[in-house]
Amino acid sequence: MSPPARRTTLVDDVYESIKGQLMDLVIEPGARVNIEALARDLAVSPTPVREALARLESDGLVRKRAMSGYTATPLLTADQFEQLCQLRALLEVPAARLAANHPDAAARAALTSAVTPPSAEIDPTDYRRYAPFTAHDAAFHDRLARLSGNPMLADSIVRLHAHLHLHRLYLPAGPATDTVAEHRAVAAAIAAGEPAAAAAAMTEHLTATRARHIVAFSTTETGKE
Amino acid sequence: MSPPARRTTLVDDVYESIKGQLMDLVIEPGARVNIEALARDLAVSPTPVREALARLESDGLVRKRAMSGYTATPLLTADQFEQLCQLRALLEVPAARLAANHPDAAARAALTSAVTPPSAEIDPTDYRRYAPFTAHDAAFHDRLARLSGNPMLADSIVRLHAHLHLHRLYLPAGPATDTVAEHRAVAAAIAAGEPAAAAAAMTEHLTATRARHIVAFSTTETGKE
DNA sequence: CACGGCAGAATCCTATAGGATCTGCCGGCA
DNA sequence: TGCCGGCAGATCCTATAGGATTCTGCCGTG
Numbered sequence: 001m002s003p004p005a006r007r008t009t010l011v012d013d014v015y016e017s018i019k020g021q022l023m024d025l026v027i028e029p030g031a032r033v034n035i036e037a038l039a040r041d042l043a044v045s046p047t048p049v050r051e052a053l054a055r056l057e058s059d060g061l062v063r064k065r066a067m068s069g070y071t072a073t074p075l076l077t078a079d080q081f082e083q084l085c086q087l088r089a090l091l092e093v094p095a096a097r098l099a100a101n102h103p104d105a106a107a108r109a110a111l112t113s114a115v116t117p118p119s120a121e122i123d124p125t126d127y128r129r130y131a132p133f134t135a136h137d138a139a140f141h142d143r144l145a146r147l148s149g150n151p152m153l154a155d156s157i158v159r160l161h162a163h164l165h166l167h168r169l170y171l172p173a174g175p176a177t178d179t180v181a182e183h184r185a186v187a188a189a190i191a192a193g194e195p196a197a198a199a200a201a202m203t204e205h206l207t208a209t210r211a212r213h214i215v216a217f218s219t220t221e222t223g224k225e
Numbered sequence: 226m227s228p229p230a231r232r233t234t235l236v237d238d239v240y241e242s243i244k245g246q247l248m249d250l251v252i253e254p255g256a257r258v259n260i261e262a263l264a265r266d267l268a269v270s271p272t273p274v275r276e277a278l279a280r281l282e283s284d285g286l287v288r289k290r291a292m293s294g295y296t297a298t299p300l301l302t303a304d305q306f307e308q309l310c311q312l313r314a315l316l317e318v319p320a321a322r323l324a325a326n327h328p329d330a331a332a333r334a335a336l337t338s339a340v341t342p343p344s345a346e347i348d349p350t351d352y353r354r355y356a357p358f359t360a361h362d363a364a365f366h367d368r369l370a371r372l373s374g375n376p377m378l379a380d381s382i383v384r385l386h387a388h389l390h391l392h393r394l395y396l397p398a399g400p401a402t403d404t405v406a407e408h409r410a411v412a413a414a415i416a417a418g419e420p421a422a423a424a425a426a427m428t429e430h431l432t433a434t435r436a437r438h439i440v441a442f443s444t445t446e447t448g449k450e
Numbered sequence: 451c452a453c454g455g456c457a458g459a460a461t462c463c464t465a466t467a468g469g470a471t472c473t474g475c476c477g478g479c480a
Numbered sequence: 481t482g483c484c485g486g487c488a489g490a491t492c493c494t495a496t497a498g499g500a501t502t503c504t505g506c507c508g509t510g
Contacts, residue, residue, distance in 0.1 A: 009291050010464070011279075036491075045465045047272070050493085054236070054276045058283030066234050067471055069492060083375045090378070094315050150308045153315070156381055235494070261461075270495045275463085292501055294462060 010044055015052035017042055022061050022072055023162070025169055030074040033062060061162060075170065076163060078217040084163060085210040089203065091157050092141065096186060096202035098148040100195040109191045111147060114140050115183040133176055134168040140183055147190070167213060182208060235269055240277035242267055247286050247297055248387070250394055255299040258287060286387055300395065301388060303442040309388060310435040314428065316382050317366065321411060321427035323373040325420040334416045336372060339365050340408040358401055359393040365408055372415070392438060407433060 018038065021027045033053065039046045053070050056062045062070045076084060102108050138161045145154035182205035189197035243263065246252045258278065264271045278295050281287045287295045301309060327333050363386045370379035407430040414422035 007291075009462095012291070034491080046492090047464055047466090051276055051279045054279040055283050058280050066232075066237070067492065068473090080377070083377045086375060087377050087381065090315055090319050150311060152305070152308045152312050152385075156312065156384075159381075160377075234492095259461080271462090272494055272496090292462065293503085 009048075011048040011051045014038075014042055014044060014048045015055055018049075018052055018056060019059075019061065022056070023165060025166070027072050029072050029166060031072050033070040033072060035069065059159070059162065073163075075166060078214070081167065081214065081217065084160060085206065088157075088160060088164075089206050091153065091160075092145070092206060093199050093202045095145050095148040095150075095153055095157060096190065096198040097195040098150060098153075099144055100190045100193055100198040102147055102149055102190075105191075105193070107147060108193065111140075111143055112184075112187040112191050114143050115180060115187050134165055137168075137179060137183075138165060144186070144190070167216070170216065178208065178212075179205075234273075236273040236276045239263075239267055239269060239273045240280055243274075243277055243281060244284075244286065247281070248390060250391070252297050254297050254391060256297050258295040258297060260294065284384070284387065298388075300391060303439070306392065306439065306442065307435075309385060310431065313382075313385060313389075314431050316378065316385075317370070317431060318424050318427045320370050320373040320375075320378055320382060321415065321423040322420040323375060323378075324369055325415045325418055325423040327372055327374055327415075330416075330418070332372060333418065336365075336368060337409075337412040337416050339368050340405060340412050359390055362393075362404060362408075363390060369411070369415070392441070395441065403433065403437075404430075 018027075027033060035046050035049050035053070039049045042049070053062055053064075057064050057070070061073055063073055064070050099108065099111070141161065142154075142158055145157040148154060182201070186198060186201040186205055189201050243252075252258060260271050260274050260278070264274045267274070278287055278289075282289050282295070286298055288298055289295050324333065324336070366386065367379075367383055370382040373379060407426070411423060411426040411430055414426050
């Protein structure tokens with residue numbers, strides 16, 4: 001009965017586990033990732049660990065140097081953070097516009113329920129057991145992205161959230177109440193089916209978010225590549 | 226002297242090789258990917274093949290079903306192709322605008338030299354030994370994306386090209402001369418440092434490209450997920 | 451003729467072993 | 481003091497083996 005039947009592969013479990021450790025900062029940005037040590041921690045062999053790391057590399061969460069192993073992706077520099085904000089605006093503002101045009105009014109309204117920050121409503125099977133609020137924020141943006149009706153657009157957006165998340169854990173940032181209020185404005189415009197208002201609210205939110213986070217770079221500058 | 230010194234990992238070679246086979250349609254979309262068969266072909270063990278496939282999965286070129294192996298990602302449906310075009314417009318039009326604002330005038334002008342379709346100028350070390358023209362098209366868009374000055378934006382754009390490429394190989398599409406002419410217009414606007422004109426030219430190009438390719442779906446509809 | 455079940459083969463997934471490479475430390479020399 | 485070369489330990493990369501699971505073809509039954 002020890003391993004009688006597995007409905008999921010070890011590699012998948014290991015992948016989620018390592019991803020969680022990276023998101024929780026158990027493995028700090030820039031730190032070297034020891035394959036055998038991870039394998040011992042997870043009580044598996046190095047083989048599935050290597051495969052999981054290969055996937056995480058394509059996700060941009062770790063980097064590989066030939067014959068030298070993996071390292072956790074370092075934090076973004078100030079320039080890179082600016083570029084990330086710029087890219088978010090290019091993707092998420094149109095996503096909000098599209099979501100407001102979604103034909104299913106009920107689905108649009110359901111987004112409003114996602115703005116309330118319930119700390120206990122987070123799916124425990126998901127890998128997001130880390131800092132509750134930043135996970136909630138990511139969940140809201142993910143739902144909105146999927147509501148755009150363009151899965152490829154949603155994937156591109158979701159892919160960016162991992163990097164943002166790491167920075168949020170390094171600073172307390174501005175008051176969460178502001179973020180919730182901005183989310184509420186976006187959700188309201190989408191529920192009302194007003195694309196222009198939704199786009200404007202999202203632009204406002206992203207601008208405010210950038211302002212809340214950019215101050216962290218003035219004090220602690222990593223400077224690393 | 227058999228394997229005296231390797232400056233690159235076997236996994237990297239295998240990754241590029243499999244990617245090439247997918248791009249060349251040696252492995253057809255939707256086909257099952259046999260790990261051991263690939264390992265025999267490449268004269269390596271299954272271990273590096275598995276690791277390469279894990280990376281390709283994150284790239285979206287293959288899919289994994291637990292306990293059942295990998296399959297090459299099927300061709301896009303008509304809906305997905307529309308979504309891809311929409312996403313390209315969101316990313317590449319701003320990229321053209323940014324490229325036109327690039328401070329280095331020489332770099333902007335260098336893009337113009339990339340519009341000529343020299344079939345022999347393709348880097349042989351690159352994995353793009355497949356259909357020459359579509360590779361040239363991808364190279365042009367890649368260079369333009371990098372010229373935007375936003376590496377994250379460029380990565381998001383490049384990530385979309387793989388899927389587009391597969392479709393280009395399934396149809397002769399419209400005359401290549403049109404594509405080259407459109408590229409020339411985009412490059413000229415960027416070289417001249419005119420963001421609005423560059424954005425307009427890119428919009429035109431993407432619209433025309435979509436029109437050239439969308440007709441292929443009316444005849445052969447895969448219908449698969 | 452259609453459908454469900456079963457045995458064999460093929461394939462996948464994980465663990466382990468061994469050769470090759472890199473990193474850190476230590477002593478010698480300018 | 482500062483720099484360079486070499487050795488030991490740790491780590492990585494690849495190959496191979498074996499248990500577990502899935503797929504395929506065949507047979508029997510309704």
